[in-house]
Structures are given as structure tokens and as C-alpha cells.
Amino acid sequence: MASVLPFANGLFFLVFPYLAMFVFFLGTIMRYRKAPFTYSSFSSQFLENKNHFWGLVPFHYGIVAVLAGHIVAFLIPRGILAWNSKPLRLYVLEVSALIFGLLTLAGLIGAIHRRLTFAKVRAVTTPMDWIVFVLLLAQVGSGIYVAVFHPWGSSWFAAAVAPYLWSLVRLNPDLSFIVMLPLAVRLHIVMAYVLIGVAPFTRLVHILVAPNPYFWRKNQVVRWYRSPREAA
Numbered sequence: 444m445a446s447v448l449p450f451a452n453g454l455f456f457l458v459f460p461y462l463a464m465f466v467f468f469l470g471t472i473m474r475y476r477k478a479p480f481t482y483s484s485f486s487s488q489f490l491e492n493k494n495h496f497w498g499l500v501p502f503h504y505g506i507v508a509v510l511a512g513h514i515v516a517f518l519i520p521r522g523i524l525a526w527n528s529k530p531l532r533l534y535v536l537e538v539s540a541l542i543f544g545l546l547t548l549a550g551l552i553g554a555i556h557r558r559l560t561f562a563k564v565r566a567v568t569t570p571m572d573w574i575v576f577v578l579l580l581a582q583v584g585s586g587i588y589v590a591v592f593h594p595w596g597s598s599w600f601a602a603a604v605a606p607y608l609w610s611l612v613r614l615n616p617d618l619s620f621i622v623m624l625p626l627a628v629r630l631h632i633v634m635a636y637v638l639i640g641v642a643p644f645t646r647l648v649h650i651l652v653a654p655n656p657y658f659w660r661k662n663q664v665v666r667w668y669r670s671p672r673e674a675a
Contacts, residue, residue, distance in 0.1 A: 457616045463640035470643030502550025508543040520601035544587045575645045585631045
């Protein structure tokens with residue numbers, strides 16, 4: 444058993460991240476060269492709009508906030524630790540992160556419910572879409588679990604996970620930062636690598652061409668044109 448753990452740690456936290464990034468970049472380039480017009484979320488908003496709004500909008504706002512928090516903690520871990528040196532600021536950051544995580548989960552559940560209950564939307568949902576939903580549900584759910592049962596994540600992320608990630612960037616992986624982290628945290632990290640690896644082959648690829656004005660643009664009005672004969 445003792446010999447299995449180092450092998451597993453090396454596989455999931457040393458080999459797997461590089462493999463995931465290799466597949467991500469290679470798959471992205473190949474897809475762009477062969478099918479550039481598929482860089483889209485393949486929106487089904489035209490088929491059903493009301494529940495689309497209540498699912499996808501909360502999900503996108505939540506996930507963008509959560510990802511932004513992870514990126515900031517990765518880029519400036521010392522700044523995060525300095526911010527967290529004041530208990531009140533630490534509480535504000537932790538509660539805000541949990542709220543956005545719950546918002547992401549609520550939107551994701553709404554999107555899945557919509558796919559299951561509306562026949563037209565379900566008809567255009569592919570098996571890979573369901574795989575993505577399962578992966579996202581597992582990732583978001585595990586993130587919320589970690590936030591609740593292993594609190595102060597912003598601090599230990601900055602102190603342990605960020606140095607590990609930077610060691611990967613420098614091509615000098617140091618697993619000592621994460622091998623002692625709780626199992627739930629390590630599973631959450633591995634699931635992130637899985638999502639990165641499958642992204643080029645799914646709707647998730649649209650994050651590379653994300654329409655930033657989506658968050659503040661005005662509602663779009665769509666009118667279907669039919670000839671007088673068709674209307675009759």
C-alpha cells in the first residue's frame with residue numbers, strides 16, 4: 444500500500460496535468476483547423492428561453508466568479524494571504540466564494556433539469572453533453588463540499604495549491620505541497636484536470652471565444668420570418 448500511494452500521486456499530480464494540457468492544446472488546435480465554426484456553446488435558447496435564462500445565467504455568473512477567484516489566488520498567493528490576515532476579510536472572501544459556488548450549482552441543476560424536461564432541448568442534447576454535465580456536477584459539488592468541510596480554502600489554496608501549480612509551470616513539479624491535503628481536495632484537483640482534457644471535444648471549448656458582452660448586453664429580439672403563403 445505504501446508503494447502504491449507515491450505511484451498514484453505521481454500519476455495524478457505529475458503526469459496527468461501535463462497530459463491534460465497536452466490534449467487540451469492539441470485538441471483545440473485540431474478542432475480549430477478542421478471545424479472552426481464549432482467554437483460555440485451550440486445554444487438551445489431558440490428552442491426554449493425562460494428556463495434557459497434561469498439555468499445558464501446563474502451558472503455563468505457563478506462559474507466566472509469562482510474561476511476568477513482561483514486564478515487570482517494562483518497569480519498572487521501572497522496577496523491573498525495578506526488579505527486573509529484580517530479575520531473579517533477572510534470571512535467575507537470565504538462566504539462570497541461559497542455563495543458563488545452555490546449559485547453555480549443552482550444554475551447547473553437548472554440547466555440539467557431543462558435538458559431533461561423539454562423534449563426539443565433533449566433532442567439536441569448529445570451523449571457528450573451529458574458527460575460534461577456529470578463532470579461539471581461532480582466538480583462543482585466537490586468544490587462546495589471542500590468549502591464547507593475544509594474551510595479557509597483561500598488560505599490553504601494560496602499556501603499549498605498555488606506553489607504546486609507554479610512548480611508545474613516551471614517544469615519542476617513539487618508534490619510535497621499537496622500530498623498531505625485532504626482526499627476531497629485532491630479529487631477536486633484531479634477533476635479539474637479531467638475537465639481541461641475533455642474541453643476541446645465538448646461545448647466547453649466556447650470559453651476560448653467567450654462573448655464577454657454576454658454579461659451586460661441588452662436582450663436580443665429574434666423575429667422569425669415567414670412568407671405570407673407559409674403564414675396562411
